[in-house]
Amino acid sequence: MNAAMQAPELQVSAWLSTIEPLSLAALRGKVVAVYAFQMLCPGCVSHGIPQAKQIRETFSADDVAVLGLHTVFEHHDVMNKAALEAFLHEYRVQFPVAIDQPSRTGPIPLTMQAYQLRGTPSLLLIDREGRLRQSHFGRAGDMAVGAEIGHLIAEPAPSSAACTDDACAIR
Template sequence: MDQPALAPLWRTSEWLNTPAPIDLEAQRGHVVVACAFQMLCPGCVAHVIPQIKAVHDLFGPQGVVVVGLHTVFEHHDAMTVTALSAFVHEYGIRFPVGVDRPADNGGPVPQTMAAYRMQGTPTLILIDRAGQLRRQIFGHIPDLRLGAEIMRFVDEH
């Protein structure tokens, strides 16, 4: 069986809810759960934001690093950092949220989204303690299944 590849580094322009940027390489030794979302994505707002908040509350105390990645590939003018800050406050998001860096060529797909070859939002990313991308899910995954997958990586040594 092929060995999983290292997760691509996040390419962000700024961070909310953290005093310093979250460096993915510095998270080695921790299970990382990242959620790529857009604040104007109905599926993100209705399903994945509440789910990732619960993951943060349940698994954060166990050392799981939970991160949001605001990955804007449409409606760029409406989804500013100021609007995102208000969204994060209003929805009670306490985990760090990185703003995906816009494409260098001026295209619509931001850099982290391109590096992970995401199909859209929401996208859930599970990274093991060795920094390997173990699972990437486009869309919503049931809570119980997500919890079981996170625990599988937490229990790995």
């Protein structure tokens, strides 16, 4: 996947740990870290979830949004919404988690297909303009991820324009 392309919107069947559904479009202006995981994935439990929690604790919510994406491509029968809710409670996951929309044609969920993810854990880093800048599969070093996020935060925020029928002004 081209690392400078516009990030596809998440295709979600349900959101957990948030009052309202979220979208990447609504998060423009922030760096977005999306951690794709499965609750029965050993690497997700030992590294992915702890790293996502650390990102959430380290960076200001004004600069960085952390989202989980539960993307099930195996063991579908046991990784349902109720089991995920219990998992999030037990592991004290405090950031919003989306449940990837299942595919009607195969085992790979729709967002996982759209991002061409190879498995879990996977970390997607999306810049303030909504472009996919990094896609990590497997264990990504904490310091390297922190440096990447810091670099994205340091980039200028996109300017927004307020337009009327007569003119557009930068806000």
